[in-house]
Amino acid sequence: MFSQREMPSASSMFSAYASMAASMMLLRSMANELIPQPIRGYILNAFHYLVKPRSQSLTLVIEESNGIARNHVYDAAEAYLSTRVSPDNERLKICKSPKEKKLTIRLEKGEKLLDLYDGVSLRWRFICAESDKNAPSENTSISSNVSVRSEKRYFELSFHKKHKQMVLESYLPFVLDKAKEMKDDERVLKMHTLNTSYCYGGVKWDSINLEHPSTFETLAMDSEQKEAIMEDLNRFVKRREFYKRVGRAWKRGYLLYGPPGTGKSSLIAAMANYLKFDIYDLQLANIVRDSDLRKLLLATANRSILVIEDIDCSVDLPERRHVDHHHHHGRKQTDVQLTLSGLLNFIDGLWSSCGDERIIIFTTNHKERLDPALLRPGRMDMHIHMSYCSFQAFKILASNYLDISSDHHHHLFPEIEGLIEDTQITPAHVAEELMKSEDADVALQGFVKLLKRKKMEGDVCENDDPDNKAEPATKQSKKRKVACKQKKTVAAAGTQRRTRRLSRGSSL
Numbered sequence: 001m002f003s004q005r006e007m008p009s010a011s012s013m014f015s016a017y018a019s020m021a022a023s024m025m026l027l028r029s030m031a032n033e034l035i036p037q038p039i040r041g042y043i044l045n046a047f048h049y050l051v052k053p054r055s056q057s058l059t060l061v062i063e064e065s066n067g068i069a070r071n072h073v074y075d076a077a078e079a080y081l082s083t084r085v086s087p088d089n090e091r092l093k094i095c096k097s098p099k100e101k102k103l104t105i106r107l108e109k110g111e112k113l114l115d116l117y118d119g120v121s122l123r124w125r126f127i128c129a130e131s132d133k134n135a136p137s138e139n140t141s142i143s144s145n146v147s148v149r150s151e152k153r154y155f156e157l158s159f160h161k162k163h164k165q166m167v168l169e170s171y172l173p174f175v176l177d178k179a180k181e182m183k184d185d186e187r188v189l190k191m192h193t194l195n196t197s198y199c200y201g202g203v204k205w206d207s208i209n210l211e212h213p214s215t216f217e218t219l220a221m222d223s224e225q226k227e228a229i230m231e232d233l234n235r236f237v238k239r240r241e242f243y244k245r246v247g248r249a250w251k252r253g254y255l256l257y258g259p260p261g262t263g264k265s266s267l268i269a270a271m272a273n274y275l276k277f278d279i280y281d282l283q284l285a286n287i288v289r290d291s292d293l294r295k296l297l298l299a300t301a302n303r304s305i306l307v308i309e310d311i312d313c314s315v316d317l318p319e320r321r322h323v324d325h326h327h328h329h330g331r332k333q334t335d336v337q338l339t340l341s342g343l344l345n346f347i348d349g350l351w352s353s354c355g356d357e358r359i360i361i362f363t364t365n366h367k368e369r370l371d372p373a374l375l376r377p378g379r380m381d382m383h384i385h386m387s388y389c390s391f392q393a394f395k396i397l398a399s400n401y402l403d404i405s406s407d408h409h410h411h412l413f414p415e416i417e418g419l420i421e422d423t424q425i426t427p428a429h430v431a432e433e434l435m436k437s438e439d440a441d442v443a444l445q446g447f448v449k450l451l452k453r454k455k456m457e458g459d460v461c462e463n464d465d466p467d468n469k470a471e472p473a474t475k476q477s478k479k480r481k482v483a484c485k486q487k488k489t490v491a492a493a494g495t496q497r498r499t500r501r502l503s504r505g506s507s508l
């Protein structure tokens with residue numbers, strides 16, 4: 001009896017277990033059948049989420065591209081992180097294309113990096129995952145040969161959750177800015193000039209690398225004026241939002257005026273080097289039709305400087321054509337469409353309505369001859385007078401050419417200071433004189449002599465300088481050019497007006 005009681009109990013337990021197991025299996029298979037896969041995954045995740053300890057860190061995923069377009073943040077992070085590699089990094093990628101000047105450093109996959117910003121630690125990780133999504137398994141050998149293997153590259157940026165706002169609003173913009181700065185530094189500036197070899201197809205921009213060495217440091221100018229210009233440029237590039245808010249085109253115009261050889265072209269090059277903007281040198285003399293001008297202006301890029309040199313000589317276009325083509329007297333007026341007002345209309349209207357961060361610079365030797373339309377307030381934002389060499393400017397040249405630092409007082413400086421202030425001598429002329437000898441004393445003595453002579457001559461003319469013979473050919477040619485321009489200046493009445501630019505080519 002006892003044993004009989006035991007026996008069924010054991011068997012009943014077994015059968016109970018068996019039936020339970022069976023029903024569990026049934027339940028699971030029912031669940032599998034009834035609840036579709038995604039929802040099951042979801043329930044599982046939710047379960048894990050509830051059970052798992054809450055993480056305090058937030059991870060941002062920065063993928064290489066968002067489908068079609070590249071992800072700016074990714075590129076910026078890549079560039080920025082290359083400046084943050086630490087001794088902890090074990091594998092880095094190095095590359096350099098033939099055109100680049102420097103090596104490029106990149107993180108190798110899996111590398112981690114710790115950055116500190118405002119006392120907050122930010123953990124970066126570079127991940128390279130091979131995506132098998134569209135790699136058909138049966139012909140992997142082919143696909144690897146053809147290298148269609150697609151890789152998904154992304155950065156993970158992790159930090160404490162409480163810094164989310166700071167990272168999004170301050171750290172990432174900082175990374176973007178840094179990367180932009182780096183790109184600017186590496187950028188090779190271009191100078192675009194007109195190519196007129198297209199007989200019927202009009203004109204086109206041609207570009208060469210701008211390797212003009214002029215910078216604000218080497219520019220001989222009074223320091224207040226120099227600082228005012230630099231400040232103006234800084235303000236301009238920083239004010240995207242301002243221009244947008246007040247509904248103005250993000251443009252700035254400068255008018256540089258002053259006698260030949262005072263550094264107008266050098267200042268333009270210095271501005272380009274400072275801002276890392278390309279230069280477009282628009283030689284109006286080479287443009288015949290309005291439509292060409294329109295095409296050319298539209299073909300200029302953002303972050304650039306459009307330069308029109310000697311504007312006083314270039315604007316009287318109908319007259320110029322008259323002079324240049326005597327046999328074309330019978331030409332119809334409609335041929336001659338390019339006028340100052342036409343140009344200004346373009347600049348105010350068309351050119352202003354497209355593109356951003358543009359600078360336009362006009363230069364002239366004779367501000368007084370300019371059409372009042374050009375001087376109207378608001379047209380050119382800043383009028384910059386480039387004038388004869390002051391003592392302060394001279395000291396910059398002395399430091400550039402003779403390596404005399406400006407706080408070192410050369411024994412000839414007081415005499416020069418006395419003389420230079422009442423002599424009209426251009427920085428170009430001073431530079432030329434200082435180049436005559438590598439020996440500072442000799443060069444400065446020569447310069448003092450020149451100043452005295454000029455003072456005696458009463459600033460009349462630098463053309464009849466007897467020292468001309470002693471100069472090397474290149475210097476002499478520059479001098480001739482200056483001299484020739486000055487003669488023209490004297491004689492520049494009425495029909496004599498024509499573009500010097502024609503004969504001089506590019507000025508930079």
Ligand SMILES: Nc1ncnc2c1ncn2[C@@H]1O[C@H](COP(=O)(O)OP(=O)(O)OP(=O)(O)O)[C@@H](O)[C@H]1O
Pocket residue numbers: 218219220221259260261262263264265266267365386426427428429431485507
């Ligand atoms: N302010 C300056 N600072 C440093 N160098 C200068 C300065 N002005 C002139 N020079 C020297 O003289 C040369 C000629 O100057 P630049 O071509 O800039 O003069 P410019 O005012 O443009 O003359 P132009 O009216 O003939 O075009 C320059 O290459 C430079 O070496």
Ligand SMILES: [Mg+2]
Pocket residue numbers: 264265266309507
């Ligand atoms: Mg010039």
